[in-house]
Each structure stands twice: as structure tokens, then as C-alpha cells.
Amino acid sequence: MLTGPATPVGQLLSELWQRRALLVVLAKKDFYVRYRRTSLGVLWAVGLPVLQAIVLTVVFSHVVRADRLAGHHISYPVFLYAGLVPWTFVASVLPGASTAIVDNLGLVTRVYFPRLLTVLLVVLSGLVPLATGVVILLGLTATLGPGLHLEVLWLVPGTLLVVALVAGFGAALSALHVYSRDVRYVVQAVMTVGFYVTPVIYPLQAAPHGLRTALALVPSAGPVELFRAGTVGADQGWHLAVAASVGWAVAVGAWGLWLQSRRDRVFVDLL
Amino acid sequence: MSRPVIELQQVGKQYTKYDDTALVGGRLRVRARSRTSLFDAVRALDLEVEQGASLGVLGRNGAGKSTLLQMLCGVTAPTTGRVAVRGRVAPLISVGVGFHPELTGRENVYVNGTVLGMSRNEIDRRFDAIVDFSEIEAFIDTPVKFYSSGMFVRLGFSVAVAAEPDVLLVDEVLAVGDFAFQMKCFRRMEEIRAQGSTIVVVSHNVTAIRGLCDRGIVLQRGSKVFDGAVNDAVSAYYASVGEPSDDEQADEQRGAALEGFELLGPDGQPTAHLRTGDAAVFRLRVRALREVAEPVVGLSVSSESGSLVYSESNLDAPFRPLAAGESATYELPFTVRLATGGFTATSALHELTGPETVARLTPSNPLSFYVAGRPLVSGTHDLSGSGLREIRP
Numbered sequence: 133m134l135t136g137p138a139t140p141v142g143q144l145l146s147e148l149w150q151r152r153a154l155l156v157v158l159a160k161k162d163f164y165v166r167y168r169r170t171s172l173g174v175l176w177a178v179g180l181p182v183l184q185a186i187v188l189t190v191v192f193s194h195v196v197r198a199d200r201l202a203g204h205h206i207s208y209p210v211f212l213y214a215g216l217v218p219w220t221f222v223a224s225v226l227p228g229a230s231t232a233i234v235d236n237l238g239l240v241t242r243v244y245f246p247r248l249l250t251v252l253l254v255v256l257s258g259l260v261p262l263a264t265g266v267v268i269l270l271g272l273t274a275t276l277g278p279g280l281h282l283e284v285l286w287l288v289p290g291t292l293l294v295v296a297l298v299a300g301f302g303a304a305l306s307a308l309h310v311y312s313r314d315v316r317y318v319v320q321a322v323m324t325v326g327f328y329v330t331p332v333i334y335p336l337q338a339a340p341h342g343l344r345t346a347l348a349l350v351p352s353a354g355p356v357e358l359f360r361a362g363t364v365g366a367d368q369g370w371h372l373a374v375a376a377s378v379g380w381a382v383a384v385g386a387w388g389l390w391l392q393s394r395r396d397r398v399f400v401d402l403l
Numbered sequence: 404m405s406r407p408v409i410e411l412q413q414v415g416k417q418y419t420k421y422d423d424t425a426l427v428g429g430r431l432r433v434r435a436r437s438r439t440s441l442f443d444a445v446r447a448l449d450l451e452v453e454q455g456a457s458l459g460v461l462g463r464n465g466a467g468k469s470t471l472l473q474m475l476c477g478v479t480a481p482t483t484g485r486v487a488v489r490g491r492v493a494p495l496i497s498v499g500v501g502f503h504p505e506l507t508g509r510e511n512v513y514v515n516g517t518v519l520g521m522s523r524n525e526i527d528r529r530f531d532a533i534v535d536f537s538e539i540e541a542f543i544d545t546p547v548k549f550y551s552s553g554m555f556v557r558l559g560f561s562v563a564v565a566a567e568p569d570v571l572l573v574d575e576v577l578a579v580g581d582f583a584f585q586m587k588c589f590r591r592m593e594e595i596r597a598q599g600s601t602i603v604v605v606s607h608n609v610t611a612i613r614g615l616c617d618r619g620i621v622l623q624r625g626s627k628v629f630d631g632a633v634n635d636a637v638s639a640y641y642a643s644v645g646e647p648s649d650d651e652q653a654d655e656q657r658g659a660a661l662e663g664f665e666l667l668g669p670d671g672q673p674t675a676h677l678r679t680g681d682a683a684v685f686r687l688r689v690r691a692l693r694e695v696a697e698p699v700v701g702l703s704v705s706s707e708s709g710s711l712v713y714s715e716s717n718l719d720a721p722f723r724p725l726a727a728g729e730s731a732t733y734e735l736p737f738t739v740r741l742a743t744g745g746f747t748a749t750s751a752l753h754e755l756t757g758p759e760t761v762a763r764l765t766p767s768n769p770l771s772f773y774v775a776g777r778p779l780v781s782g783t784h785d786l787s788g789s790g791l792r793e794i795r796p
Contacts, residue, residue, distance in 0.1 A: 138480075157517040161503060161510070168505045242494060243518055244477035397480035400473070401418055 139396040141389055144246050151245045159256040181264045185213055185272060193276075206364045210269075210277035214363045215332035217265035218294040218355035223323050225258035229302025230319045231309050237403050247399050248392045251302040255295060266291065273363040283362055290358030293374070296381045297351055303388025310399045331356055336367040348373040351380040406489070408570060408601045409452035409475065414484035416445040416470050416625075444470040446625040448484070454569075457602040459612035459633055461640040462622035468605045469574075471622070475603060476572055490569025493519055495560070504548035508539060508558055511547055515562045529565045536591070537561035538584075557584055564591050571595055573604045573615075589614060608707065609637050609745045609773055641675035641745070641771045659695065659752045659764035662688040662730065666748065666772050677739045679776040679785045685735040689752045689765055691728065697721035697755035698764075700733045706783045707745040721755050742785045743776035 139147070148155075167173045189209040232250035233240060240247060266287060274280050309315035330352040331339075339347050347353060348369055354377020357370035367373075419441055445467040452458050462468050473479045474486050476494040502511045512533055516526040526533075534543055537558045539550075547555060564571070571592065592615060596602055604615050612619060612633065619636025621629035621643055629639035667684040668674035677683055685702055699721050703714035715735070725731055749769045753761035776785055 153522060154517050157514055161506065161514050164510075165503055165505050239518065241473075241478060242476075397477070400479045 138394050139246060141393045144248065144389070144393050144396060147246045148249060148252070151249060154245060155249055155252055155256065158253050162253070162257050163260065177260050178264050181261060181268055184216070185209075185268045188212055188216075189272070189276065206278065207272075207276045210272045211335075211360070211364045212333060213269055213272055214359040215330070215356045217262070217269050218290065218359050219327065219330055219332045219352060220265065221258055221262045221294055222298055222352050222355075223327065224261070225255055225298050226301060226305075227316070227319050227323060229254040229298060230305030231316050232302065233306045233310055233399055234313075234403060241400055241403060244397070246392070247306075247396055248303055248389075251306050252299065255299050255302060258298070259295070262291065262294075269359070269363060277364055283365075286358050286362035290355050290362060293358060293377055293381060294352075294355035296385065297355065297377060300381050300385030300388050301351070303392055304384050305388075307388065307391035307395055307399070310395070310402050326350070326352060331367065331373075335360075336369050336373065344369060345372070349376045351377055351384075353377060354380075407451040408454045408456075408489050409450065409603070410485075410487040411448055411450040411474075412485045414445060414448045414450075414474065414481045414486055415443060416467070416474065416479070417441050417443050417482040443625050445474070445481070445622075448625075448627055450620070450627070450630075452601055452603065454601055455596060455599050456618060457596055457604070457616045459616035459619040459636065460603065460605040460622060461609070461612060461619055461636055463643075465624075466622040467625040468622055470625075472572055472574060472603070472605050475570070488570055491520060491566065492570045492572060493563050493566045493568030495563050495571060495573040502547055502555070502559065505546055507546055508534075508537075508543040508550070512543075512558065512562055515559065516566070519563060519566050521566055525566075533558075533561045533565045536565070536587075553584070560588060564588075564595060567598070567600070568595070569600055571600055571602045573602065574606070609640070610743060613637060637773055638675055641773055658691070658693055658754065658762075659725075660690045660692060661751075661765040661768055662690055664688075664748075664750050664768050664770055666770055675770075675772045677741075677772060677774050679739055679741060679743075679774060679780075681739045683737060683739055685737070685748060685750060687733045687750045687752070688730065689733075690730045691725035691764075693727045695725040695752075695754050695764065698723075698725055698731070699753040699755055699761050700750065701753055701761075702735055702748065702750040704746055704748045707747075710783075712741070712746065712783050716753075718755070718761065739774060740785055741774045741776065742780045742782050743774060744783065745771060745773050746783075747771045 163174075163177075167176055170176060172179065192209045192212060193207070228235070229251050232254050233247050236250040236253075240250065269287075270280065270284070273284070305315055305319060329347060329350050331347060336344055336347060336353070336357070349372075353373040354375075357366055357373045360366050361370060448467075448471070460468050460471060470479070472494070474481055475488055476492050477488070480486075502515060506514065512530065513523070513526055516529075516533075517523070521529075534540055537554075537560075539554050539558060542550065542554065547558070550558070573592070592602060602615065604612055606612055616633045619629070619631065619633040619640075620627050621636055621640045623643050628643060629636055631639075663686070665673045665686045666675065666677075667686060668677060669681050669683065671684075674683075687700060687702070691698075699716055699718055701714070701716040704712045706712050722731070722733070747769050748771075751763050751768075752765045753763050756762050777790070
């Protein structure tokens with residue numbers, strides 16, 4: 133039973149759990165709707181990441197020789213793809229997650245469920261391309277890269293970390309977005325910069341010494357480093373990047389949860 | 404004695420109107436410092452509704468009806484006081500929430516059912532009943548974008564009432580669908596009520612409220628001004644609608660003051676309630692604030708849906724001139740040839756300014772009334788007093 137304007141964190145989480153069926157049904161709906169009118173259907177969800185991997189491999193092994201950037205001993209396409217998989221997840225999911233409450237106006241203004249569910253919905257829909265990316269990455273590592281070793285298990289915490297980061301930032305940003313619609317554009321701007329300050333196309337050690345620590349503190353650096361550690365081998369100073377990302381995920385996630393809990397049932401008034 | 408299903412204690416809902424706040428320094432500013440204004444959508448509302456009761460909520464636009472409904476289904480929280488609703492709430496405001504045009508009827512039933520809080524199992528069990536009720540078996544596997552709006556609403560309604568809610572909240576949706584389906588919805592709601600559910604209907608549609616509810620409350624500017632039997636509530640509603648709103652009262656610059664616009668029933672007393680066939684009178688009383696050379700009275704009646712039912716004026720033959728400060732009374736006697744429903748009449752004093760042009764001198768002051776007509780007559784007019792008959796050779 134709902135009484136006050138706030139939904140206590142515990143109650144918020146338990147209501148989310150009770151409404152998990154809604155989350156799944158809506159995520160499935162979005163997924164099917166996206167591919168319904170296409171003749172290849174769901175193949176697109178797999179096809180696009182595969183195409184991206186092929187283009188990368190061809191361009192960076194035959195057209196541009198960028199091997200020096202990553203170090204001579206590793207394959208640059210694999211190195212690059214390892215960074216792109218988590219980054220693409222962030223770049224494609226976070227903008228949608230930060231506007232999720234407002235975007236689901238029709239649903240949110242007519243039926244009550246914890247508003248955080250809309251954020252999780254966006255995150256959930258991003259999992260299929262992420263999983264596809266991980267599978268392709270494993271294939272690339274096995275063929276063009278150093279092969280699959282026990283280190284590949286780093287991909288598990290890497291995947292969890294990137295999902296937690298995006299969910300945490302999404303929870304906080306979507307709450308802020310209700311109050312200030314600037315958030316949408318701020319996030320877009322940050323994403324543009326984010327691609328370059330996250331060590332996606334270069335390893336951490338390629339940056340000038342003074343910048344290295346700063347770059348390691350970028351929230352999205354940790355998952356990228358874990359993906360590297362699981363495939364082509366970690367960059368120097370990757371521990372700091374991972375620790376920083378975990379810190380960001382916990383801190384921003386907790387703040388986001390607090391915002392969601394405090395404002396859960398008054399967001400509607402501002403939509 | 405069981406606890407009431409719906410319990411509101413001193414519930415108030417205040418909205419803050421913000422000028423868009425900018426994101427400054429990444430901080431969430433809940434209140435921008437100066438440029439906000441507050442308004443109360445609902446004030447100090449106490450309400451208890453017992454299980455199995457049916458409550459109609461009446462009030463003009465902006466009276467707080469939608470806010471009340473939103474608080475009852477938990478979408479928004481009250482600013483002050485406490486709202487408690489026990490059991491599963493099915494908001495009929497959300498007919499077709501989550502419906503996606505690309506999905507088939509079948510898929511949408513599952514999405515919409517889940518949105519309304521049903522488990523997959525429950526939907527499976529009720530699926531046939533839902534489809535059966537909606538009368539669209541043939542199209543259940545067609546994407547709903549090919550549905551007519553009537554089919555869309557029928558399917559949405561069928562899902563909502565299949566949820567077997569403890570509390571059914573009904574908004575204006577009943578206006579949709581054809582007559583036969585509306586009747587079916589009414590019957591279904593009666594059934595739901597008979598099973599012990601509680602129904603709350605929020606509508607301008609007085610006919611629907613009278614048909615469905617035993618009890619009615621009237622909201623006016625966020626406060627409850629009446630609570631009682633539904634027929635009394637309807638009368639109180641029409642009385643309250645007739646009251647001039649603030650901006651109309653303030654108008655002093657017009658050239659004539661409105662002293663009264665009334666509807667008199669067969670007994671000669673002011674009323675808001677007529678029956679088809681009654682002899683009634685509209686009476687307009689005005690006082691000229693300056694000299695009015697050629698006074699003209701205009702009077703019109705509109706239906707609940709806002710369409711013009713009747714209008715008349717004496718543009719071709721103005722009344723006698725009025726001196727400054729002089730009062731005058733004008734009447735229009737008529738026989739009620741209207742069918743069941745709510746109507747609004749307006750009348751104002753004008754001055755002829757050219758061959759075909761007039762300037763309005765008094766504020767327009769709408770007066771609402773309700774007509775109880777013959778059963779089985781629908782529409783706005785009752786053309787025949789004597790009814791249908793067969794001609795024998």
C-alpha cells in the first residue's frame with residue numbers, strides 16, 4: 133500500500149521485484165517491435181555488430197596499420213573491439229536510460245510502478261547487442277588475438293560492471309532529467325567527449341604521464357580495461373581504472389536510488 | 404465492520420508551477436528560488452468508500468477530479484494527508500496502456516494485462532473471456548494499427564475489466580464504443596460490483612454517473628462541496644456549475660450588470676432539473692449601467708458535448724431603450740423538448756451597433772441543467788411526446 137510521497141528504498145526494490153514480469157514483457161515488446169517490420173527480423177540485432185567487427189578488422193589490418201598504437205605484439209582489431217563492446221553499450225544505452233521516465237510518459241502517468249523500472253527497461257534492451265558483442269569478441273580473440281585463456285573470465289566482472297554503471301548513472305540522470313530537460317543534451321555532449329577520454333582506441337599507457345591517472349578515473353574506463361584484461365591483455369594501470377569505475381558505480385548508483393526513492397511518486401507532477 | 408476500501412484523510416495536493424530550472428553545477432534543485440507559483444488541485448479532502456460501493460465524482464474542469472483519480476491509482480502522491488487504497492486497483496483511465504500499434508491484439512492483451520498487474524497465468528486463464536467480451540475474435544492476431552478506434556477501446560476495456568479488480572477507477576472512457584458495447588460495459592461493471600468490487604467513476608457524463616453510482620461527491624476548486632446520494636449530488640453539481648467563476652465576476656466594464664439568469668421549473672421556482680415535456684422559463688435580469696438604445700437578448704443552449712442545441716435572439720426587433728441604472732427582466736417560456744442529459748444555457752444582454760452587429764454588455768453566465776427524459780430516447784432532442792406507434796390499415 134502506498135502512502136507517502138517517497139517510496140522507501142527497501143519498498144522500491146521489493147516493488148521492482150514484484151513487477152519483474154512487467155519489465156520482461158515490456159523489454160520483449162520493445163525488442164520485437166524494433167524488428168517486426170524487417171524481413172531479416174532479429175538477425176539485425178546480431179548482424180550489425182558482426183558487420184562492425186568485420187569492417188574494423190579489414191580496415192585496421194589491411195588499410196590502416198595502427199598496430200603501433202596498441203603495441204606490436206597484439207592485434208589492433210581485437211584490441212579495439214574489446215574497447216568498443218563496453219563503450220558501445222554505454223553510448224547506446226545511457227542516453228535512453230537518462231530520459232527513460234519522461235520518454236515513458238504514457239505509461240508512467242496512468243499506472244503506478246516504481247519509475248526506476250523504465251530505466252532498467254532501457255538497460256535490459258541493451259543486453260542483447262552487448263551479449264552479441266561479447267560472443268563476437270570471444271571469436272576474434274580466439275582467431276586473430278592471443279587465443280582464449282583463463283583470463284577470459286575477466287569479461288564476467290567487466291560485463292557486470294558496465295551494466296551496473298549504466299544502470300546507476302541512468303537512475304540518477306533520469307531523476308534529474310524530470311526536473312531539468314537539459315540533461316538529455318548534457319548526456320549527448322558527454323558521450324561525444326566520452327569516446328575519446330575513455331581508452332577505447334588507445335591504451336592507457338599511450339597517454340602522457342600526467343594525464344594517465346586522470347584518464348583512469350573516467351567512469352567508463354574500468355569496464356574497457358576489464359574487457360582488455362580478458363582478451364588482449366590489460367593496459368598498465370588498469371587496477372586504478374577498475375577501482376575507480378566500481379567506486380563510481382556504487383556512489384552514483386546509491387545516489388540514483390536515493391533520488392528515485394525520494395521522488396518516485398511526484399515525478400509525474402512534472403511530466 | 405470492515406475497514407473502508409478507500410480512505411482519504413485531509414488529503415491535499417499542491418502543484419508547483421516551475422519556470423524551467425536549468426542544470427546548474429549538476430545539482431538537483433527541487434525548488435527554483437523565486438519563480439514558482441503554487442496552486443492547490445485538491446484541498447483537505449476526507450473520503451471513505453466502503454467495499455462494494457459505487458461513487459461518482461462530479462466537478463467541472465479543474466475541480467481536481469483527475470488529480471483525485473491519479474492519487475487513487477497511486478500514480479501521484481498527496482502533498483498532505485494520507486491516501487489508502489486496499490487491494491488491486493484497475494484504472495480504466497488506462498484503457499490500452501502499453502498497446503503498441505505494430506503488435507497484434509493477442510500480444511497487446513498480454514502487454515496490457517501485465518501493465519495492469521496480472522500475471523501471465525492469470526492472463527492465460529482469462530484470455531478467452533477477454534477476447535469473447537471484446538467481440539474481436541476474428542482480428543485477435545491482426546496488428547492493432549488496423550483496428551478501428553472502437554475495436555481498440557473494446558479490447559482495452561476487456562482487459563481492464565478482466566483483471567477482477569478490488570477497486571475499479573473509471574474515467575471518461577465510457578463515451579467511446581457503440582451503444583451496444585456501452586450497455587455491455589455497464590452490465591459488466593454492475594457484475595464487478597456485485598462481486599464485491601468498489602467502483603469510482605469520474606466523469607462529466609452525468610448520465611453515466613447516475614446509471615452506475617449510488618453515491619456522489621461534487622468537487623469545486625479542489626474541495627468537496629457535496630457528498631450524498633447520487634441524485635442529490637447531480638443537482639448540487641448543476642447548482643455549482645451555474646455559479647460564476649472568478650474572472651466573470653470581476654467584469655464591471657461592460658455597460659450592463661447581470662443580476663440573474665435562472666431556469667424556472669413548472670412550479671415557477673428556480674431549478675436545475677427538468678423532465679421532458681415540462682413547461683419551463685429562462686429568465687434574464689439585467690441592470691443597465693449606461694443608456695442602452697437598442698437592447699437585444701441572446702440565449703443559447705448547448706449539449707454536454709458542447710454542440711449547439713438551440714439559439715435565439717431578437718436581433719430584428721430590439722426591446723425598448725433602457726436608461727442608465729434601469730433594470731429589466733426578459734423571459735423565454737418554452738416546453739422541454741430535450742432528451743435525457745446535461746445541458747448548458749447562456750444568455751446575455753447585447754446592444755445593436757449596426758444593422759446586423761451587436762456588442763455584448765453583460766458577462767456570459769452559463770447555467771447548467773439536467774433533463775430526465777423518456778427511457779430509450781437518446782440524442783439531444785425528444786421530437787415526439789407520444790412515442791412510436793404502428794399504423795393499422
